[in-house]
Amino acid sequence: MKNKCLVILAVSTLMLNIGCEKKTVENTASTSVSPSGTEVKMEGELPSKESIPALFDEMDFQQATQCYLWGLPIVAFAEWQQQHYKVFNASSNDLVLYNSYHDRLGILTANATTPYIMTFIDLAANGPTVIEMPAGHTAGGLADFWQREQAVIGEMGPDKGKGGKYILVPPTMKDFKPAGYFIVPCTTVNMFFGFRALDPDPKVTETLLKQVKIYPYDKRANPTPTKVISPPAGKNWYGIQPTGIKYWERLHAILQNEPVEDRDRFFMAWLRNLGIEKGKAFAPDERQKKILIAAADKGQQMAMANSFNKRFADVKHWPDKKWDYVMIIKDPSQHADNYDEFFERTSYFYEAVTYSKAMITKIPNVGQAYLGSYYDNAGNWLDGSKNYTLNIPANPPAVNFWSITVYDSATRCLIDNPQQNADLSSRKDLVKNADGSIDLYFGPKAPAGKEKNWVQTLPGKHWFTYMRFYGPTAAYFDKSWKMDDIKEVK
Template identity: 55%
Template sequence: MSALPGRLGQVRRDGGLPHRDDLPLVFDELDYQMACQVYIWALPLVSYAQWQKVHREVFGATESDIVHYVTYRDRLGLITANATTPYILNFFDLNDTGPLVIELPPGPTAGGLSDFWQREIGVMGEMGPDAGSGGRHLVIPPGATVPDAADGFYLQRATGMNIMFGFRTLDADPARAQELVDKVRVYPFAERTDPPVTRVVSPQGRPWSGDQPRGLDYWVRLHDIYQREVVDERDRFYTAMLATLGIEKGKSFAPDSRLTTILETASAAGELMAQANTFAKRFPGSTYWADRHWDLVLALDNSSQRAQFHDQLLERAAWFYEAVSFSAAMKSTTPGLGQAYLSCYTDSDDRWLDGAESYTLHVPADPPAKLFWSVTVYDTDTRCLVDNDQQRGDRGSRDDDLAYNDDGSVDLHFGPTAPAGRESNWIQTIPGEHWFSYFRLYGPLESYFDRSWKLDDIVRSS
């Protein structure tokens, strides 16, 4: 038998079997490998659980509140946040609330619900059943019956006990948009006759992080959310692995020193695998143009995360390591509707993008966006907006000071210092930190879908 890697290479043989004294080495390796796979499987669940914890413990948001992210600093903990439009959302535990009422006012809003596996379970606002006319939505927990007196509600059936409700205002006037936000109500159905006040909570510039925690904290967060969630049939083999790793329903999490070491090592190895799976995608069709370094960032086929013969485990891990939430609009194939997302992690010479170097991106004339386009810079370590002195991480067609070339094209610049005379087109990067970029098209047009319009590579200047 050929030599085996890692711990298994140290195992002695006894008549073709592992030596009895070396069985602990075999079991250590088995537990480590299971922990690496569980890490990858749990990425979307732990991501939302961490963000929920921030809402409760850092922002003080309750089950009746919504959190409004407006400023650049507000969004610095939000994985691959859009830097141009506000976010309004909160996380709700239906174990605590029971059936939950969400009231949206009439007006231009777009929003929806997702479970903690980040599967979209309901659409609201202009794209929802109320078509922008407003209304009351009743979220029913898994296994619960529709309560009496539910007439007049739009029914939304949750697929998990924890949900995220989020929306955006589509009114360009800030005052009218704020009026819509202030009219949203969230409260338990049982308290509908005298509902608590729904507060609009602000991060107020407080430091926070919504990315998955590292080390043993990853498993602590996973244990906590597992206690408060239902188990999908598709996940029962993974929950069997959880049991072996000391995470079980109704039991405390108290790993001994051996298991703690394995879990801490596996979370580091799992993140390394997640980084490779995300920043060097190997899914068929990931590269959008064969001669460019821009990827289709979102490899998931649909919100169910289900392909014909399998569930999209690695595609899901790639997206939810670097991003949060999924909606059908992100996968639009209809010109003029939804959004398109492209990602770039390397320069034209296939080198990681380095915060100490200077780069240029040439955006050809007439980017195929009905509404607007933008380019955003993110830190690879946090997957959040770059926390630079500018407090600005994007440039795009909505920027009045953007300088255009005579032919209508745009040259954008990235680096630690601004190129002379091109400050308006510059995004500051940070030496010692790597970065990546998203190119977003809002209302992508036909020349994007047929690939006749091409975005250039990011070119290193030095």
């Protein structure tokens, strides 16, 4: 009994001491600093009243940076769509042909080797929309505005390259299934359609283009002819995410038209605190505007780190080399076990547009494979003022062709150099070594006698590159063919 009393007394004394210590803490003012530098004056364990506004600013800023990352794919497509409509004067039912080097300068990480044919289709304006695809050697597909593949068209699609009629069904008309069409239930109101003619003969591309038709289903009896439009000559444009407050203006505008998915409801809640809400005009006050501009700047820096220095597992094709898999999203749905691929999606769609299963093929001799390099062999950013070389060993693992393309790190678009060339490929007349390998060169000036194997870079600008294999062979997948890193020439 005596021991029991002693225990009770000891516990009571301990609780009393804790209570005293707690009371002392409550009456002690202190200051804490957040990782982003916000100072918060504390009154005991509570923030002072005068610090509350700073905490809300901090909360809104942090959430805005994540909303920036979240919005990258839809903002890229929305901005590019506006270029089609406002700069090119193309409609939902027209095709835009990106054929020349200048045509493709405004596209995120475009291939400089083959022409693109693309359009953006507004189902709110059109209703159900028909795409008539002719037979031919083509690769293409449909994507929603979150850049999720909705259908493959062409040789790897249900038409098997023999042609056919596809119908795009708006999200509000899921039961609309007319006979005689390949049905494409769409998850967004705005849709992207693009394809490439894989035959190198430009006359074949021209013939194919004349046979593609796009028109509203309710105009099928007498459709308006589909026009083929080219970007305006000599006029610079960019179909990339804008910066600053314009990023949020574009995000607000496209969100007005698109359904909100369950996965995105928290982001929509965050955006409400920043003046972005469905059904309401975008009119941020000065506090919100300041936060949004700062968050777009910080968010872009995060996106650069997330894209150019990928921190994902098994991202290197060869573990001891600096060649990353560009396609790190495991499935076009962007779903993984127990989570959605937020950071993978952010990484890819900051630096690129469009995604397809054909781009992540595991079957030899079909589809494509993409590797990206952002560093030289010493681990330094690729610098436009320096000279580099890259050796391509003999017999690159590509059934169709391979190409390596240089991009401006700031725009993620083809490098706009005086040479007006950004790529070297097996379709060009490159000088080969005696062993069948090829030495490529990158720098402000061509090494003497190496002009054919050279891409001009720009001093004061960083760059990165994609290596593409069209029809990657078994030697790519089993890694028996191996490429070295890009090396600076001192």
